[in-house]
Amino acid sequence: MRNKSLTPISCWFLLALLFIALNMRAPFTSLSPLLDEISHSLSLSATQAGLLTTLPLIAFALFSPFASALARRLGLEVTIMLGLVLISVGVMVRAMSAIPALFSGTLLLGIGIAVANVLLPGLLKRDHARHAASLTALYVLIMSVGAALGSSVVIPLARLAEQSMAASVPGWSVALLWSLPLSLCAALIWLPRLWASRRATVQPTSGQGIGPLLRSKVAWQITLFLGLNSFINYVFVSWFAVMAMDLGFSAEKAGIYHGLMQLAGAAPALVMVPLMAKVKNVRFIAAIMIMATLVGVAGLMMMSSLALFWALLLGVGQGGAFILGLSMISLRSDSPEQATALSGMAQCLGYLLAATGPVVIGYLYETSQDWDSALSLMLGVILVWGYCGLMACKPVSESVENVSATA
Incomplete structure (x- = not known):
């Protein structure tokens, strides 16, 4: 059997890696610039606002150990798709302009990002071991670009939403949806990998x-x-x-x-x-x-x-x-x-x-x-x-x- 780690890196895989990386920081770095507006709109205390900013880190810490166990049971492709779905759902839920939705949505996207964080090194080791270091540098670069993009676009988007939608929906709520197309595109681009993995014969592993x-x-x-x-x-x-x-x-x-x-x-x-x-x-x-x-x-x-x-x-x-x-x-x-x-x-x-x-x-x-x-x-x-x-x-x-x- 041909060693997958020696196969050429396809453009489709690079595109998938790019979109996954864009989702690994952007959804929660875009929260900080809007924190004052969110706190005023929902009457959050300073403690609640502080917890909101650290909640993704807590999710990363608590759920990272479970990602590898889930991948051994479901497979890398399926588990990464699950992470992308959680990010998408989390982004939508936290934009509902209610305190429970804000916190639960942030927690969900934190769990989804934790899954992607943990599984990408294993995916690169399995499929492109020879290029793992260079691909790691590439996705960290894209991840940083996504984080910077998230911090820079949400305030203009919030202002535009306030002008076009009057007071019916808070501007910050609309602005927080900016990363939803990124997570949905990542999931769609990942679908062929998911289907291919489901059609392939599952090899038993000790894990x-x-x-x-x-x-x-x-x-x-x-x-x-x-x-x-x-x-x-x-x-x-x-x-x-x-x-x-x-x-x-x-x-x-x-x-x-x-x-x-x-x-x-x-x-x-x-x-x-x-x-x-x-x-x-x-x-x-x-x-x-x-x-x-x-x-x-x-x-x-x-x-x-x-x-x-x-x-x-x-x-x-x-x-x-x-x-x-x-x-x-x-x-x-x-x-x-x-x-x-x-x-x-x-x-x-x-x-x-x-x-x-x-x-x-x-x-x-x-x-x-x-x-x-x-x-x-x-x-x-x-x-x-x-x-x-x-x-x-x-x-x-x-x-x-x-x-x-x-x-």
């Missing part, structure tokens, strides 16, 4: 849960690398604008710097799409991303007047490291089943850490009334994260075994 991976040092290195990367990233996504204003920058400049930091996170993918296919030892790339993040934090502490430059370094370091972490899931796994299980383990812990990071840093800031203690803690976290990253990105030839190696 793999997370249990055996808990005894693997390589699995823990990758998990901690991705987990601490999420911790660092969401700390600065949540607090950088406040930091910049406390350092003396205007609210407008702080907002621009914050946006440029996130945009810089997509920049490494432009280089890494072709680079990952050629570089055998990615440890050097990992070292650059770790150093960029470390220098960015140290720079904020010592030369705050250059906050824009440090923001760009932080964005590049975190964006590139995220691509590397996802790539290692495929490169260091022995099978698609193992890659899917490792993805579930890494993303479960990763988003748990991501959800706690902003709270911990916020507490340190509130108690000390400055950013020194918070940034000092971040330097320590980065050192641990950097060590895990260098170990996780060790060339396979230098490692006795892949993820199957036990501690």
Whole structure:
């Protein structure tokens, strides 16, 4: 039988990957710009508004481990389609301009995105193992584009809806539907893959849960690398604008710097799409991303007047490291089943850490009334994260075994 991992990458598969990636961040990044309007319209408390923004992260953490188990039972194609359906239903439900619908819809799309997050590394390992690293960089790039698109279009759409529909429907409700065509197109483009998988003869597999991976040092290195990367990233996504204003920058400049930091996170993918296919030892790339993040934090502490430059370094370091972490899931796994299980383990812990990071840093800031203690803690976290990253990105030839190696 022909090895599927060596088959050419079809244009249809690339199109499907593109549309799935567009749905992996855009539906929930588009919520933040509308949060004030939604809170005023539905009389949400500050606590409710905060929970609404963290609900997708909680869904990612809680449901990531179940995605691999579901895929072993139903198959990758069917489970990915289920995730796309959940995203579509969630987008429609949360636009119903009622508090229960807003929260339940956000939870549903969070579960759907969690499924796609976990299963894509396993899919690439199974069907295109030779190109897994480059395809990972590509879909992270598209994911970042979708996130930026979501943040930029919802306010104009809300204003247009308010003008054309008067007061019959809230403008934010219409604007939140902007990503529905993306999820529906992704599901339609995925249908041929789904039908092909249902017609194919099902091969029995032993599958793999997370249990055996808990005894693997390589699995823990990758998990901690991705987990601490999420911790660092969401700390600065949540607090950088406040930091910049406390350092003396205007609210407008702080907002621009914050946006440029996130945009810089997509920049490494432009280089890494072709680079990952050629570089055998990615440890050097990992070292650059770790150093960029470390220098960015140290720079904020010592030369705050250059906050824009440090923001760009932080964005590049975190964006590139995220691509590397996802790539290692495929490169260091022995099978698609193992890659899917490792993805579930890494993303479960990763988003748990991501959800706690902003709270911990916020507490340190509130108690000390400055950013020194918070940034000092971040330097320590980065050192641990950097060590895990260098170990996780060790060339396979230098490692006795892949993820199957036990501690």
